[in-house]
Every structure is written in C-alpha cells, then in structure tokens.
Amino acid sequence: MPVPTSKKVTVSRTRVKKLPIYRRPVKNLLEAQKECNYDDASQKDMPERKLTGTIKLGTSKKAPVRTLHFSTKTNTKVRRSQCDMIVGKPGPTREVQHIVTPLQGFDYFFPAVLQAKVVSFVNKRIVSTLQSQIQEDPADGDSDSETDDHDEDECEVEDSAGVAAWFDEDLGAEQDGENDQEVPLEFPEQLDVDVDHTEDGTDVTTRIRSELDQLVEGDYTVTDEDKELAAKFPSWKGLLTVIEFRAFIGLWLLRGMWEQGTSRLSNLYLPEALPIFSATMPRERFKWILRHLSFDGAVQTEDRSSRWKHDRLAAIRYLFEVIVDRWSRPIIPDEHLTIDETLYNLYTQVQFKVYNKGKPQKYGVNFKSINAVSFPYTYTSHVYAGKPVDCPNQFYLSGTDNYTKYLVDYLSERVVLSGRNLTMDRLYTSVDIAEYLYNKHQMTMVGTFQSGRKGFPKELKVPGAPYSSTVFYEKGGPISLTQYSVKSKSRGKISVVVMTTRKPIEGVTKDEIRKPAIFKLYDFTKVGTDSMDSRFSSGTYSSKPKCRRWSVAVFSYILDTTRVNIQTLIALNTGKNPRKVKSFDFGQRLAMDLLTPHLYTRELTGVPRIIILKMYMATGDECFLRHVMKIGDPTQSVEEKLPYRNKPLKTGRRCGDCKRDICLKSISSGAKRTQINGLSKPTTRCEKCGLAKCNKKHLMKVCASCLQECGQ
Structure with missing residues (x-):
C-alpha cells in the first residue's frame, strides 16, 4: 500500500497521446524489428492454397489487366537466391556533402x-x-498609394x-x-x-x-x-x-x-x-x-501566355526545377525510402488546388515526393499542376504510376538506387510499379493494396479469423501478397493486403494482434513524409505568408523543405541525430x-534612433548603441553615457509613461486609480535616466525622452 504524502500533485490538463511502437520515429530499423519480438509463422505445415486473379496492372482506369497465379507454397531457397542476385548488393549509402553551417x-x-x-x-x-x-x-513621382x-x-x-x-x-x-x-x-x-x-x-x-x-x-x-x-x-x-x-x-x-x-x-x-x-x-x-x-x-x-498553355506552373517552374535538382545531389539514400504526397496550405482559387479531407489543411497544392525514412530529408519532388489547355510539355504527368516512375527515374540519374526499398500506400501500389522497380532499378517495394481495384482476387476480400495472416507467393515472379484480418469497432472484421517484392518475411508479433512482420516493416518505413510534414506543412513553422498568390505558396514550400534538408545535412555531418x-x-x-x-550595410542616415536601437538589440553589437548615444571616441566607455546599465531595479515602481497615459484619459479619479493599481510592475529601467519603464511600449534600452535629448 503506498504511503500517503502531503505533497501537492499538479495534474496537467493537456493530454499527450502516446504513439504506438510502429509509429515512433526510430534511428535503426533493425533495432525496431527486434523490439517487435516476432514469433515464427511458417506455412510449411499448412495445406496449400492457390489463388488466381486478373489484376489490373496500373492505378489508372484504362490500365491493362493480367492474370497472376499465387500459392502459399514456394521454394524459399530459389526465391532467396533470386532476390540476392538482383537486389542483394546495394550501392553506396550515407555519403553526405560537407555542409556544416x-x-x-x-x-x-x-x-x-x-x-x-x-x-x-x-x-x-x-x-x-x-x-x-x-x-x-x-509631375509627382513621390506619390504613392x-x-x-x-x-x-x-x-x-x-x-x-x-x-x-x-x-x-x-x-x-x-x-x-x-x-x-x-x-x-x-x-x-x-x-x-x-x-x-x-x-x-x-x-x-x-x-x-x-x-x-x-x-x-x-x-x-x-x-x-x-x-x-x-x-x-x-x-x-x-x-x-x-x-x-x-x-x-x-x-x-x-x-x-x-x-x-x-x-x-x-x-x-x-x-x-x-x-x-x-x-x-x-x-x-x-x-x-x-x-x-x-x-x-x-x-x-x-509574356507568359505561350508557356502557360503548356504548363500551368510556368510562373515558378524554373526555380522549382533548379532547386529540386540540388536536393537530390548532396546525399546518397539509405536502404529505405518512401513516396507520398504533401498538401501545402493554399486557399486561393487556382485550377490545380487539391482537396483532401484526411489532411490538416484540407485545401492546398499537392507535392508528390520521395523522402528518407531514418531522418527528415526530401530527395526529389514533383508538383501536381493540372492538365494544360494546350499540348503538355515534359513536366505534365497523368496517372499516379507515371508520377512514381518519373520520381524514381529522376533520382536514379543522380544517385545510386539499386538495393533500396520503396514504401508506398495504396494510392501508388500496383503490379506495374512493383515489376518496374524490380526489373529496371533493382529496387524492392512494400505497399498496401487497394482491394476495390478491378480484378482483385475475391478470396482476399473475405477476412479470415481475427488477427490471422496468410502469405501468397507469385509463381515465377517476385511479388507476394500478405493478407491480414483485422477486427475494428466501426467496420467489424476487414481484410488488409500488403504487396511486396522483398525477401519472404515470415513471422508475427507475440502480442494479441499477431501482426505480420511485413506489416511492421511497412509501418516503420511509411513515416518519412510525415516526418517532413510535421516540420512545416501542418502549420507549425510554415513560412507561407498571408498572400493570395499561389506562386508564393510554392516558393514557401521550397524554402521550408530546403530549411529541413539543410538541418538534416548539418546534423549528419556533425554527428547529431537529425530527429532530435x-x-x-x-x-x-x-x-x-x-x-x-x-x-x-544599411545606411543609417535618416533612420530613426529607435530603429537603430532595435538593430542593437537584434545583433548585440555596441556600434549601433554608440551611434545612438553619439559616442565617437572608441576609447570612451558606453557606461559613461548609460550610468544605469546592468543595474538592478527596485520593485514596487510602475511605468511613469503608462501612468501618464491613464491620467490623460477623461475618466473619474477612482477609475484612474484602479487602472494605475492594475498596472504590472516592470522589471526594466531606462539605462540613461534610471526610471522604471515597461519594455513593451515605452522602452527600447533607452526611454523616448532620453532619445529625444540624444538627438538634440
């Protein structure tokens, strides 16, 4: 039984939501896999189940279909050797451009x-x-509105x-x-x-x-x-x-x-x-x-009409492509990458504005990007600008598959991508993308598969026992489908399917939900884009000003992403954890x-002295303070003109300027006394005359009356 104490316990009203283990940012994915404590879930003793489906290859409506054959039995040794031969030797990783400031x-x-x-x-x-x-x-060049x-x-x-x-x-x-x-x-x-x-x-x-x-x-x-x-x-x-x-x-x-x-x-x-x-x-x-x-x-x-007909992002396309090319060069990606979209806040009436109820901003410009997983970094990005009115140029892409292929091809021209894994959600997952990455770039993929797609096997739509899983391997191909039955409060039992071309991962967690290992890997590697969005896209530290111009919003996205990329590069070069x-x-x-x-370099002639004092407070350089106090002799100390500098202030006094403002009001004497007594007691004083002044309105190191004397 705990011993009662008289110590007062303060309970915070703000409730902090603890993230589950698969959503926590981790430094090493292998250590995260060990935390899951997997249990063996081999299918050797299970009866063979065959699966046939005429699955649509792409994500577009007009994508062709193809019949694929799957089975729960597979030759693991042959499959492992095939994967090792193609994607078993990743290229160099974590080579960072030397940037330290x-x-x-x-x-x-x-x-x-x-x-x-x-x-x-x-x-x-x-x-x-x-x-x-x-x-x-x-006649009047100085007129302005x-x-x-x-x-x-x-x-x-x-x-x-x-x-x-x-x-x-x-x-x-x-x-x-x-x-x-x-x-x-x-x-x-x-x-x-x-x-x-x-x-x-x-x-x-x-x-x-x-x-x-x-x-x-x-x-x-x-x-x-x-x-x-x-x-x-x-x-x-x-x-x-x-x-x-x-x-x-x-x-x-x-x-x-x-x-x-x-x-x-x-x-x-x-x-x-x-x-x-x-x-x-x-x-x-x-x-x-x-x-x-x-x-x-x-x-x-x-001046832009000829190019706007072929590209709706013509107003800032040049700057966007130049800086995105610089993002992809200074660092070679790690083993895991993720592709997802970022919705940058924009409410201006522009034709390529996107609505997504699942995002915090709801409306904005849609940027599809490839990001790192172990640290916040964007390697490449492409903006959805809508279909032009005339013949499109090389920057227009139609269909999610084309965006994925464009981003991967764009990044592979600048860094080595062989042996990497690309994690994606159901919007990007397709058989065509899986085979494209596996055969052309020697890359694997992990992604949730959309069950409502045409040709999706009906057997996978029917959920099994709660928290049960089954792995189906493609005959003669690298694709495998993992079905996992989940029990939710709102929808009951549902079936979730993950497609991957990685090596067979057989194992489930030892907790009650028995989640497959491939699902855990998806959860660990899907947070790359979310890690970038949390640093600017959700409204926190976003540099987007209050302006109606959509090009300013795109430029703000460029600045925010560049800031986070610089922060990550410096952390990697100085031996710090970029996430911290x-x-x-x-x-x-x-x-x-x-x-x-x-x-x-700013010309101080004609600049008000209060502004020069703000320059001193911003930089901490006494040269601006000497200019205000008219101290031309470099040997003369600043304390001679500011006798009350760095001296403590006695408590109990109130700002004289605030009391004078209240006394000038046309109110009763009792109301004036009440307002004066309600004034806060300042902790700062004028460094020249020593009077107590509040630092919100009437003081900038030196009060207004002393500044007027210095200007005479």
Missing part, C-alpha cells in the same frame, strides 16, 4: 547565381511599375535565360550581387558515378540545362536610367540588391519560425513586437518586395545569418 547549406541549395537571377526578375517588375506611375502622374497585406496574384511572367551558372556555382562563392563569378562545383567522388549519363550517353546536366533554358527569358540588367528613375521615388521603392534579397528571405523564414504567417504584416512592426523586423527593413519595403516578387522575369500576362535537432533553433539561426549582413 546553415549559411553554407543555403548557398548550396540556393546558389548566388540563382539569387542574382531572381533579383534581376524583381528589379524588372519594379522598373515597370515605376515607369507606369511616372506616366500616370509625371498604400498597398494591402493581401496582394493580388498579379500576372506572373517567365524569363528565359541560360542556366549553366547554377549548375557550376561553387559552394563557398562570395555574394557579390549581380557580378557573381561562375566557379565549377566539385561533387564527391561517390556522386560522380555512371548515373550522370543516360543510356544513350547524354550528359544529364547538359540535358537538364537545355530543358530549363526554355522556361525563362533573359536576365534584366539595371541601367543608369533605372537608378535615376528609382531616385525620384521614396527609398522603400528602390531597386533590390542581393544582400537585401537575402535579408528578405531571412525575415520570411523568421516569420514562419514565430508562427506569424497568418497574422497581418502590420502586427510584426508594432512597438511590442520583435525588434528584428523593424531593424531589418520598413514594413512598406517588405510589402513592396513581396508585391514585385517574380520567379521568371515576366511583367505582363502576354530543434527546428525552431535552427530556423532562427539560419534567418539571422541571412539578414545580419544587411543590418551592417
């Missing part, structure tokens, strides 16, 4: 040449807007320039704006294998360049006339530089890290908000860049590394 990883996936190209696209649209405003009102946080999806355009630079850009290239030099990129020897050439001997890089050359127009070069034109307008309407664009991306990511993507932009520039937003750039400047953000260089709808690295800490570090150079 967040900024280094960002420059690898988003090279300087590509950044300069996007900046040129933005400047092209800015110049077009300024010219139109001059034509409308030539406020823009709303919700920018309409203005006709995005495409630009067409060669893309040889981003393939050959060095990992450590300097960010010099539009004059970046091209340096050949040296990949590790493990990546320079025969996969860099196709069967006909064509270089893969050359082929990709020739295809992407047709997606954009030429780079826009800023002229002296453009600079003179921009000088007629306010500074926040000026042209964009590479350093400022990187700071813009840093604020974009930081906004998602603090989960402020759905809030209005004006809330991020309030006095009590984070100082980093006001310190980096004005609110009007951020909105101006977001409004003119372009990924292909087009200004009018006619905190996304918030890493994302904030990456954002600060991107925007810090802009803070030091």
